[in-house]
Amino acid sequence: MLKTIFLVLCAGLHLFALENYTLDARQFWKDKTLFLVIRRFEQNDRIRYLTLNTQTLQTQLMNLDESMLEPIAPRALAQTPFAQTLNAATALWQKGGIDHASRRLDATLFLTMDLCPSSKKGYESEFLRTLTRQNGKTPIAVAISSAWLEHHEAEFEALRNDPNLSITWVNHTHTHFYDRALPDRKNFMLHQGTDVQAEILNVEQRLIEKGVTPSVFFRFPGLIADERLMRALREHYFLIPLSADAWIAKNQRPENGSLILIHGNKNEPLGIDMLEHMLPDLLKRYRFQAIEEAFVP
Numbered sequence: 340m341l342k343t344i345f346l347v348l349c350a351g352l353h354l355f356a357l358e359n360y361t362l363d364a365r366q367f368w369k370d371k372t373l374f375l376v377i378r379r380f381e382q383n384d385r386i387r388y389l390t391l392n393t394q395t396l397q398t399q400l401m402n403l404d405e406s407m408l409e410p411i412a413p414r415a416l417a418q419t420p421f422a423q424t425l426n427a428a429t430a431l432w433q434k435g436g437i438d439h440a441s442r443r444l445d446a447t448l449f450l451t452m453d454l455c456p457s458s459k460k461g462y463e464s465e466f467l468r469t470l471t472r473q474n475g476k477t478p479i480a481v482a483i484s485s486a487w488l489e490h491h492e493a494e495f496e497a498l499r500n501d502p503n504l505s506i507t508w509v510n511h512t513h514t515h516f517y518d519r520a521l522p523d524r525k526n527f528m529l530h531q532g533t534d535v536q537a538e539i540l541n542v543e544q545r546l547i548e549k550g551v552t553p554s555v556f557f558r559f560p561g562l563i564a565d566e567r568l569m570r571a572l573r574e575h576y577f578l579i580p581l582s583a584d585a586w587i588a589k590n591q592r593p594e595n596g597s598l599i600l601i602h603g604n605k606n607e608p609l610g611i612d613m614l615e616h617m618l619p620d621l622l623k624r625y626r627f628q629a630i631e632e633a634f635v636p
């Protein structure tokens with residue numbers, strides 16, 4: 340009995356440990372749909388891949404036969420909803436990315452919640468309970484930094500296991516550098532010496548080790564970016580940067596197609612209070628949809 344428990348524990352510990360997490364950039368076809376392979380890693384002595392469906396923007400971890408992977412054909416890729424969204428979003432460096440749905444929608448909102456590093460315990464669990472009591476199961480894009488995750492393991496587990504939330508996990512960088520004394524142009528990811536690759540890949544690796552699949556979306560800390568970083572997202576990382584046109588604490592009102600921004604790390608209670616007050620009225624007029632739906636039907 341004890342031996343069995345021991346073996347199960349060992350298996351559990353090693354289940355998600357992974358090595359050599361790295362960029363990849365290849366393609367394959369499946370059921371006439373173009374998929375990209377955007378990352379590669381080793382797990383339990385197998386090579387695995389983070390893949391992207393270029394029609395739906397859904398990511399998936401897959402075991403693939405290496406021989407089916409081809410170099411990316413730029414012309415085929417350019418026709419896809421993914422490439423069109425990526426190009427549009429990375430052209431908007433002043434905003435930090437795309438801030439509104441890019442397709443015609445009827446009475447729809449998109450909720451995004453950032454988990455920047457915070458010394459506060461807990462997360463906005465009460466607000467989320469209020470939301471899901473009124474709205475039922477709710478799609479939400481959660482932008483997570485490893486620096487928050489490392490100090491909020493229990494909170495992360497509670498959030499990911501919340502049966503009333505359908506979460507799209509958004510990359511909000513590894514360290515999420517911020518120094519209140521620095522101007523924006525030298526702050527966040529524009530801080531000198533930022534290791535862009537480590538900032539992006541490390542948080543993805545952490546999520547996969549926890550059994551969660553990172554999405555194709557990225558949120559710049561502070562929504563601060565420049566053209567160089569946008570080009571890196573477009574050409575190397577294949578990540579769509581999300582901004583927001585309804586940052587609630589900044590008094591930006593949501594309207595049809597808006598990306599709403601709140602902070603779930605308890606650092607911005609004003610935005611949480613304001614959105615909670617708006618909720619009954621918003622829910623009469625709008626429905627929340629998964630973030631992918633802002634860009635593809």
Ligand SMILES: [Zn+2]
Pocket residue numbers: 453454455456511515559560561
């Ligand atoms: Zn942040």
